[in-house]
Amino acid sequence: MKLNRYVKAALTAAAVTMVGSLGHAQQAGGSLVFLVQPEPPTMAGYVSTSGPIGLLGPKIYDGLFDYDNDGKMVPMLAESVDVSADGKTVTFKLRKGVTWHDGEAFTSEDVQFTIMDVLKKVHPRGPNSFKEVSSIDTPDDHTAIFNLDNPAPYMLRALSSYESPMVPKHHLEGQDIKAAKLANSPIGTGPFKFVEWKKGQYIRLDKNENYWKDGRPYLDRIVGRFVPDASTRAAAMEKGEVLYAAYNAVSNVEAVRLNKEKDDISITTNGYSMINPMALIEFNTKEGPFTDAAVRRAISTAIDRQYMIDTIFFGYGKPATSALSSNFGATGLHAAMPNYPANGDIAAANKILDDAGYAKDANGVRMKAMFDLIPYGEDWKRGGQYIQQVLGEIGIDVELRYEDVPTWLKRIYHNYDFEMNLNYFYQLSDPVLGVHRHYGTNMIRQGTHFVNSSRYSNPELDALLSAGMTEPNAEKRAAVYLDIQKILANDMPVVNLFELEFLTVYNTKLKGAYDSAMGAYASFGDAYLE
Amino acid sequence: MNRSSKIFRYVSRRLIQGIPIILAIVVLNFFLLNLAEGDAVDVLAGEAGSATPEYMEEMRKKFGLDKPLPVQLAVYLKNVIQLDLGYSFRHDMQVTELIIDRFWPTLILMVSTILLAVGFGILLGLFAAINLNTWKDSVVSVFALITYATPLFWVGLMMIILFSIKNDWFPTSGMENSAMFYEGFERVKDIAHHLVLPTITLSLFYLALYTRMMRASMLEQYGQDYVITARAKGVTERRITFVHVLRNALLPVVTMAGVQVGALIGGSVIVESVFAWPGLGMLAFESLFARDLNLLLGIFLLSSALVVAVNLVVDVIYCFLDPRIEVN
Numbered sequence: 086m087k088l089n090r091y092v093k094a095a096l097t098a099a100a101v102t103m104v105g106s107l108g109h110a111q112q113a114g115g116s117l118v119f120l121v122q123p124e125p126p127t128m129a130g131y132v133s134t135s136g137p138i139g140l141l142g143p144k145i146y147d148g149l150f151d152y153d154n155d156g157k158m159v160p161m162l163a164e165s166v167d168v169s170a171d172g173k174t175v176t177f178k179l180r181k182g183v184t185w186h187d188g189e190a191f192t193s194e195d196v197q198f199t200i201m202d203v204l205k206k207v208h209p210r211g212p213n214s215f216k217e218v219s220s221i222d223t224p225d226d227h228t229a230i231f232n233l234d235n236p237a238p239y240m241l242r243a244l245s246s247y248e249s250p251m252v253p254k255h256h257l258e259g260q261d262i263k264a265a266k267l268a269n270s271p272i273g274t275g276p277f278k279f280v281e282w283k284k285g286q287y288i289r290l291d292k293n294e295n296y297w298k299d300g301r302p303y304l305d306r307i308v309g310r311f312v313p314d315a316s317t318r319a320a321a322m323e324k325g326e327v328l329y330a331a332y333n334a335v336s337n338v339e340a341v342r343l344n345k346e347k348d349d350i351s352i353t354t355n356g357y358s359m360i361n362p363m364a365l366i367e368f369n370t371k372e373g374p375f376t377d378a379a380v381r382r383a384i385s386t387a388i389d390r391q392y393m394i395d396t397i398f399f400g401y402g403k404p405a406t407s408a409l410s411s412n413f414g415a416t417g418l419h420a421a422m423p424n425y426p427a428n429g430d431i432a433a434a435n436k437i438l439d440d441a442g443y444a445k446d447a448n449g450v451r452m453k454a455m456f457d458l459i460p461y462g463e464d465w466k467r468g469g470q471y472i473q474q475v476l477g478e479i480g481i482d483v484e485l486r487y488e489d490v491p492t493w494l495k496r497i498y499h500n501y502d503f504e505m506n507l508n509y510f511y512q513l514s515d516p517v518l519g520v521h522r523h524y525g526t527n528m529i530r531q532g533t534h535f536v537n538s539s540r541y542s543n544p545e546l547d548a549l550l551s552a553g554m555t556e557p558n559a560e561k562r563a564a565v566y567l568d569i570q571k572i573l574a575n576d577m578p579v580v581n582l583f584e585l586e587f588l589t590v591y592n593t594k595l596k597g598a599y600d601s602a603m604g605a606y607a608s609f610g611d612a613y614l615e
Numbered sequence: 616m617n618r619s620s621k622i623f624r625y626v627s628r629r630l631i632q633g634i635p636i637i638l639a640i641v642v643l644n645f646f647l648l649n650l651a652e653g654d655a656v657d658v659l660a661g662e663a664g665s666a667t668p669e670y671m672e673e674m675r676k677k678f679g680l681d682k683p684l685p686v687q688l689a690v691y692l693k694n695v696i697q698l699d700l701g702y703s704f705r706h707d708m709q710v711t712e713l714i715i716d717r718f719w720p721t722l723i724l725m726v727s728t729i730l731l732a733v734g735f736g737i738l739l740g741l742f743a744a745i746n747l748n749t750w751k752d753s754v755v756s757v758f759a760l761i762t763y764a765t766p767l768f769w770v771g772l773m774m775i776i777l778f779s780i781k782n783d784w785f786p787t788s789g790m791e792n793s794a795m796f797y798e799g800f801e802r803v804k805d806i807a808h809h810l811v812l813p814t815i816t817l818s819l820f821y822l823a824l825y826t827r828m829m830r831a832s833m834l835e836q837y838g839q840d841y842v843i844t845a846r847a848k849g850v851t852e853r854r855i856t857f858v859h860v861l862r863n864a865l866l867p868v869v870t871m872a873g874v875q876v877g878a879l880i881g882g883s884v885i886v887e888s889v890f891a892w893p894g895l896g897m898l899a900f901e902s903l904f905a906r907d908l909n910l911l912l913g914i915f916l917l918s919s920a921l922v923v924a925v926n927l928v929v930d931v932i933y934c935f936l937d938p939r940i941e942v943n
Contacts, residue, residue, distance in 0.1 A: 123901075133659070133662065209660075284706070284716055284893065285893030286893045314768075314888045314890075316889075317788045317890065320776070320780055321787045321788055324783075326786060488652075490661060491661070491905075492652040494658070533671075
């Protein structure tokens with residue numbers, strides 16, 4: 086017995102030295118406490134894409150694929166995917182030996198059920214992502230064949246555990262999915278198992294000992310803590326009580342300070358390229374002062390985008406140059422357009438309005454308008470105040486309105502009782518998923534949030550949007566989106582301001598948590614503490 | 616009738632009187648809350664990114680929000696009378712369960728704050744009154760003025776910076792260490808450790824109030840005829856202060872403490888927010904913005920019941936402090 090122990094110790098020592106010499110220093114064990122802001126309503130990532138759910142859900146549920154920082158697909162529950170020549174048959178080979186946290190085996194039936202009965206039906210974005218999927222065949226436990234009505238190239242960008250988590254059929258079948266118990270006691274295949282949710286304090290996840298990836302996860306535990314006050318969040322970060330904070334849970338001003346003052350705290354803007362947040366102004370194109378595209382173009386021309394980024398968002402952001410985020414440049418879809426000057430041009434904006442026949446009165450005012458601001462914090466108030474000032478210089482006298490979230494949502498997306506609205510949209514990993522909803526005639530849906538509230542309708546654009554959706558050839562698709570961007574740069578139902586760059590603040594003790602394009606919405610299976 | 620049975624009858628009568636008061640508060644709250652634009656479904660759908668109108672209609676139906684207001688109220692009242700506070704659709708949990716879960720942290724914070732504030736307030740007020748118009752009195756008065764006038768959130772943040780970041784004495788926030796998850800006695804110690812900063816912060820504000828009140832109350836009592844009589848009898852100043860004056864001077868302070876128990880639930884929102892203390896105040900605050908009316912009504916119901924109950928307790932304490940006050 087004794088000898089045995091010594092042999093074991095020697096072997097362990099040898100293994101440690103070997104691992105060390107290979108340059109890997111991943112240590113197993115330890116608790117990662119990180120900030121989740123605000124507290125999520127439930128843990129049902131298959132029903133809601135709410136941000137805080139995204140921070141925790143992907144630790145519990147896996148997707149078919151993950152994406153690395155270059156946008157390449159990384160196998161998760163699916164080992165490979167094969168798209169047929171006509172683009173209408175997509176075959177996934179699933180990983181073998183994967184079990185749910187309750188011990189049941191994960192099979193192709195779960196995939197079929199998740200897509201057809203859950204994501205396509207109750208997920209906010211699933212009906213778009215999997216629109217073309219008419220059925221899924223399951224010839225064996227480890228093969229899922231998606232049958233599509235039309236090619237859907239964007240679908241392969243929506244397979245992450247945040248966007249499309251795989252859920253256990255045996256816990257949802259035959260139930261009202263939106264009311265199922267799974268929402269508050271999640272069971273997935275992910276690296277961490279749900280243990281406890283103390284309302285107002287934290288959610289605790291412990292290591293999944295049977296995770297499919299060998300030796301993972303490294304961490305024993307992940308705890309998401311809820312701290313309502315922004316200054317306290319920064320203090321907790323500074324003290325090392327929490328090690329990771331994404332989506333500006335620690336405000337830009339504090340993040341920049343901590344990065345400068347503390348050796349063990351760093352910041353990154355990586356991990357948001359699949360989210361693609363874009364700050365913008367929506368206009369009511371049906372009534373009020375902004376029915377004329379010339380006025381909207383003038384506003385886009387007047388605003389100094391770079392100034393807004395530098396002074397309000399501490400330099401984190403990129404001026405928008407078209408209706409699409411420049412991140413779509415990776416797939417060749419983005420092209421810079423006129424009417425989006427980075428530094429603003431007051432004289433040119435005034436000229437557009439003069440030419441369009443809007444004369445200034447004795448006080449230099451051409452028109453008055455109400456400007457609603459997204460109620461998500463101080464930055465947006467300041468942004469509104471800046472725009473108010475600039476518009477004053479071109480003779481548009483705007484009054485600011487800041488309400489609470491439910492009142493604001495109702496006003497913009499249900500009552501259409503607004504003239505212009507400061508907002509931001511996630512453009513997501515493909516224009517079909519994140520951008521089409523803002524412009525298509527079929528997306529004028531009263532009562533649905535974050536769709537075409539401008540009520541802009543252009544049959545020519547609609548035709549192009551449908552073409553962009555199903556075109557499998559990358560070059561032809563790029564041509565379609567070039568035309569789309571040209572039309573939108575001229576009509577401007579929405580004026581894009583800048584691509585937001587969210588900040589992730591992290592303690593350098595935490596390693597291995599930065600390789601996924603999903604950033605904070607990734608599984609953290611490879612994360613470890615030094 | 617002897618005194619204890621008198622008190623019993625009084626208490627039961629007051630309790631029965633409390634029921635219509637609480638119900639009236641519920642009805643009033645119900646209509647007030649429904650005046651706000653938007654409902655729970657709007658918020659849930661808004662957070663989810665997007666949802667179809669059909670889906671939202673279906674949710675409203677499920678939550679019972681599609682029915683006219685009077686019907687919703689009738690359903691709610693019927694449930695309340697059966698002691699069922701309803702369901703929070705946002706949290707997917709029973710309201711009672713949610714409230715009880717958050718009630719203990721609130722209670723711990725509330726009781727320790729009241730004890731600290733009332734205890735020290737009485738001592739400081741007494742000290743100031745005894746040393747009237749000396750530098751000691753001035754120091755106490757200036758201290759009370761400053762703590763009363765300083766915004767709570769600022770005091771809280773300064774506490775964190777001083778005692779948590781500059782000096783590593785206390786944790787910044789939370790109720791327990793969420794990396795360790797202590798158990799048993801270790802956990803009690805851990806919670807007490809987390810409790811220190813929020814309690815001091817919240818007490819400072821109330822402490823000032825009680826100090827000033829105690830001082831004024833003592834001075835008022837010193838001017839009463841019975842004090843002169845006592846002096847004429849040759850009672851020592853010490854005895855006059857601690858036996859005669861102190862006891863009478865406590866009455867207004869106790870009344871104030873009773874009234875403030877209700878206010879403490881709501882008034883601790885700032886402290887709960889700064890120190891991430893998981894109490895009812897934050898829960899109420901969040902549910903307002905989520906339009907989680909069932910939950911909000913439940914919290915209001917609890918706090919109104921609490922105010923009624925505490926006031927009753929205060930009234931009973933009265934007749935022990937001052938035997939001349941009789942219950943009837």
